[in-house]
Amino acid sequence: MAKRFQIFLIVCLSISTVTFMLLWQGQKNNKDDIRALAQASAADACIQFTEYQTNGCESSYWYGVAAFRSFQQAYHSLTEGTNKAANYTFCNEVYGCLVLSPEISQSNISEIIETMSILSSDVEDENGYIRMSELRNSLTR
Incomplete structure (x- = not known):
């Protein structure tokens, strides 16, 4: 159970990081x-x-x-x-x-x-x- 939670947490953090980076890059390019x-x-x-x-x-x-x-x-x-x-x-x-x-x-x-x-x-x-x-x-x- 703890291992599944860790995998779930890693997946959520990865998705959040990718989403943040895409939004940040889009804003950075908006001049x-x-x-x-x-x-x-x-x-x-x-x-x-x-x-x-x-x-x-x-x-x-x-x-x-x-x-x-x-x-x-x-x-x-x-x-x-x-x-x-x-x-x-x-x-x-x-x-x-x-x-x-x-x-x-x-x-x-x-x-x-x-x-x-x-x-x-x-x-x-x-x-x-x-x-x-x-x-x-x-x-x-």
Whole structure:
């Protein structure tokens, strides 16, 4: 009787473990929330940079930089383990320019707004990353 109970317990634990792993893997592969965060952050960055362009308010620029950082981190989580590493590298370099060279970045604010506008509509739009690459080139000259 005890042996049957042990076998029953092992079978139940095995089934529970397999079920948990399948559910966990399915949730891990669901990136809808991360995609939504990346798009919302891109939209926020676009709004803040537009406000900076319109009003010249320095704090709007820095809020835009913070939103860009949030976008960058969400995008990294979204593309982790994919072939989009170059896109993430462009984002890193643009973020570095936004923080370390604000005067250069501010003089290219229209290009930044255009790029973030594309990505706020579709965070996975390849045209957005082509623009991000061009933006990186403009900011690092």
